[in-house]
Amino acid sequence: MNKLTDILTARNVFCISLFVAAAILLSLAPKAAVNVDEMLHYPHAKRVVNWYYTGGEDASCLDTPVDNLKYYGQSVDNLTALINRVFSIENEFLTRHFTGAVFFFLLLLFAGLLGKEISNSYWVAATVVLSLMLTPRLFGQAFGNLKDVPFAAGYMAGIYFIIKYLKQFPKVSWKTVTGLGLAIAFTCSVRIGGLILFAYLGLGIVVIVLSKPFLLKYIVSTKSCFVRLMGQWLVIVFAGYFLGLLFWPYSLQDVVRHPFESLSVMEHYKISIKQLFEGEVIWSSSLPWHYLIKWILIATPEFILLGALYFIAFLTYKFSKPLSEQLSIELFVFFTLLFPVVYVIVIGSNLYSGMRQMLFVVPVMVILAVSGVFQFIKSDISKKVKIPAIALFFVLMILPFQHQAKTFPADYIYFNAISGGNKTAWSNYEYDYYFHGMKEATDYLISEIGEKEATVAMNCQLPNYFEKLPNIDFQYTRYLERSSVDWDYALFGVNYIHPYLLKNDTWQSTRIVKTFYHKGNPLVVLLERQSKDDFKGIDLLKHRKWDEAEVLLNKELETDPNNVWMFVNLANLKLAQRKYAELDQLLEKGRTIHPYYEPLYLLEAQKLFDQGKFDESYAVLEELIAVNPRYKNAAPLLKRVKEKLNK
């Protein structure tokens, strides 16, 4: 028995927790789904690697006018491209997913060490590892998200070394300095926002010097100490800043201006993406200020929120006691959680995909929550209160665990029970924005197609699932506009579909042959085309063969009455024929399916314009702008109407 307690020391338990986590990560990496961002960043990573291979001759990685990829350091993505190239690895995404597992492991390691640093307990460190493994929004993206998760790992390492630095100040070891420099360099190499770690370090030093004025006198009057500190600062600044830029071609073009230009671009990301938030479709550049806070509250597991409450309660209590080093450290770590959240709200950053871009604050919250629980354990509070409160924390861990076990690899789609869970969130919040659900669906479809020749359409750019299958062609199409594309089978993620359609069930097509569910919610639908009347009809329409087109489009509507795109095309046909009464009827029918569908507004506005009713046309366009201010197809008509109205 004694031997067992000797083995199960807190430090050993921490090591065991890391070992178990590593085993789980390695076993799950091959089963992980590819996300849509991988298809964006990985091709860019290959271009970056080629920039180095060709000595800068292939400068395609510097020319990214649409997707802004040159502003990303994305060092981990670049690393995977390099590994795949050097070792000629065929399964490129497997390399990526194992790499993701390695960086998630580093996140666990540094978060655990930080937990130990703020509590002086390896039990906290081990519980932090367990808690992070049970945070679906983090763990669920461990394999494919090679920017937010590695950034979080760097952020954790940075804070850990900053605390070590501040504890040792002014006699800081070179080991700590090197670790800090490398942590900042790595974080900046993933995303330039890692520069924030310099600000944290500066803040910590200022606070120490202000709270211990004798230190400043000591540093200035002791030459060896002064020289050593200056040398260490230079190492941190140069290593942290310049090493982080080495694998980022765009920053190397101008090492002073480009990183800060990138920072500005990232803070005010110009690309706007439609987001489903609180049951409404909102462009990401126009989201309300509470977007991030709401997401943190609804997508964080209950046990972490509970632990965070314990932490805040103890922190508040400690304010009535003399300031200790421990409290200072806790306040500092708390600041690294609060500051980024407040900062992005104050500057109105363009956020999207839930709290994905702010994932790096989640481990901080987890550490503080676990620290709160252990403060509870150590406190003098009556056992009658203490035991149930602590037990509740651990019992609540079952909820995310169940979710993960049931839904992997789409486990990142997690909403806590307080918010009503996934059932309530579906059709109200972004659901599978990374399209992880496509993995199961494509596996199923590939076995269905077998050796047949087929074209598969999807509403996401994930052709990788069919790349090694010469009999399957890939087509991208939006869900509602699917009839405009030639396909035999289609897989559509039930995402980026207007909530009105989802809530009123008017999104369903009679062509759906299988629905893939996620906790009872439709996640992906498989469509099989019975006939191509719709596609042929639209093609005839483009060739101005009105009568033949009308027959086919109406035929399609008879079999798939929810296909609102047919109403749009028929209305367009009637607009061309100047048959306005029929056009109005079609618009009305289309609106019963999707009253917020932009093309229906544009067709009405165009009809009114053609009739010379410019004021009315302008009024409809204003309604359209209220629905979607970024519907670019309305721009030419809006310009003409304004010219007519002298606006």
Next chain:
Amino acid sequence: MKRVIAMIGLFIMSLPTMLLMAQDQGTYIDNLGAQDSSYLEEVQLAGAEQASGSNTTVIIIVVAVVVIAAAVFFFMKKKKK
């Protein structure tokens, strides 16, 4: 000759009708597709948002550093008393 003149006259007189018939071909909108999620070009019909640039970063960091440092300083002073 009279026939030719009559034909030309008839053609000229029928021109407005022909033009009207041609106008029967109303507007056909080639592109009606709605944008959805993807990395899109910056297009906006309504007023554009203004980016405040990286100056905000510097200002906020400086303010944060000063505020926190001052708060801790005064807090320490108070404790010492």
